[in-house]
Amino acid sequence: MNSVTTFLTQDGGFWVLTFIKIALLLFIVLTVNAYLTWFERKVVALMQSRVGPHRVGPHGLLQPAADGLKFLFKEDAMPGGVDKFVYLLAPFLALTLALASLAVIPFGPNPLPFKFFGHQVDLFISNPDIGLLVLFSITALGVYGIALAGWASNSKYPLLGGLRSSAQMVSYELSMTMSVVGVLLMANSFSLTDIIQKQSGTIAGILPAWNIISFRGGFFQIVGFLCFFISAIAETNRVPFDLPEAESELVAGFHTEYSSFKFAMFFIAEYTSMITVSSLCAILFFGGWNSLFPATWTVTHYLPSAILIPFGLWVIADGLKYETVFGKLILPGLGAAIAGIGALLLAGIWIAPLHDVNEYIQGPFWLLGKIFFFLFFYVWARGTLPRFRYDQLMNIGWKLLLPVSIANVIVTAAFVLFRSAP
């Protein structure tokens, strides 16, 4: 009985449950993607002393919906002389692979407290023993979306963008893969849940035993993390490594000739891989769903309330100041909902079922918080860093990141050997 055989002999309940989970995850991720664009524009605007989107809805909150509609209704132009099959395949490939990689990411430690037709409802779609390898194999194939888009467009700038991206992604994939070997050596497993569970507990009773600082069973992985995060930014083609679409040189790089929703597919793919990379950073180096505080500090379990209630109240106050009627209605309603959820969680001190709910959301809360932090980091980098030159990019990848990550592997391996020696 191997995993495929087990998978093929599942009953109908499993398939229904899996399809529901996939649909739900897709819905959530696509919505988050849409609001990530809003978030990015707002944060970059703040960094550059601008206002950012503010016309469509209060604080521009409906801007993503307007953008989505615009993408749907624009003319879907196809330039002459393109290789039709590959031209249509490229955005499809990019989006599918980016979304597929989310399937193996575990979002919380415990299954939901009810059963679905006798099946345990876990907070992941699939949890293979080779989770990390699955992610890397999907990333490895992800290059084709961009490279083929550049080639199939039958145009000079996209071709240059496609060439740059394939060279860049092949170069940085090496250091990205090497930089997680340290984590794998310490966890002794490819499974993402195993890697997270190895990071639970504390060092000296106070610091979290996350791989980034923990010496437990190996060596702390701060070097590995830096290599991983830099390579991952390059792998997702984001600033300061966004040479495949450098707008000052290549118009829009590989997606110059794509319009309408095919362009949006590349866009969604890029933002989805940002989410994947952020989750990987959180899972591999920052303890995944493990709390920042020791397990004995039960008061920290009310941190979600402590964030949600003031934030909700602030949104209410902000909404009352808003000029338009729409803003006056929507924002306070939203704020009341947020503050209400926070208050309900806080009420868990006295009401037992709510207490259980509050305990249950601790894992997802910490993981999502960390993912959000890394997404902010992405935007932060975009708002502050200038783009690298192409030769600098190649030098960083091959002459800095690769040797450093190999050295990290050797040092970690030596420590693991030393620790495990009798």
Add this chain to the structure above:
Amino acid sequence: MSPELIVFFLLAALSVIGALSLILQKHPIHSALSLIVVMVSLAGLYLLMGAEFVAAVQIIVYGGAIMVLFVFVIMLLNAGKEEHTDFSKLAKFGGLPLALALTGLLAAAMIHNGASVSNNATPDALASTTKISMLLFSTFVYPFELTSFLILVAIMGALVLAQREKKA
């Protein structure tokens, strides 16, 4: 028919179609894409045999790294459509009989010792990464190291050739 068998035949058909398309396509990029289909469906077949690690590595190394390099070179050279020539008399007249002979030979070998082919010989050893690495670094350590040495020689050869081009 058991579900595994259905999946097996789907993947087998996909890899055969991919391989045929690799030869019959006129444009190098289309051929390269067909080869990627073959690689990925082979990975699916490995997965069906329980070799998860091998399947993942198949996609990472062959589907990802090597084929990206192929596509990259084709894009860089901006190779156009191939013209089909029939200069090889051997391929023209000997191709079909030779292919049939090879198929017959393989089929005969499979029928002859069917048991060892149809059962995967060491399913447990293939299943987990730990066991496959134990095999690689204990029983098969010399072939493994020799192979890596061979690859190292090839890399150095490529470097030397590239450097010579630059000097000239």
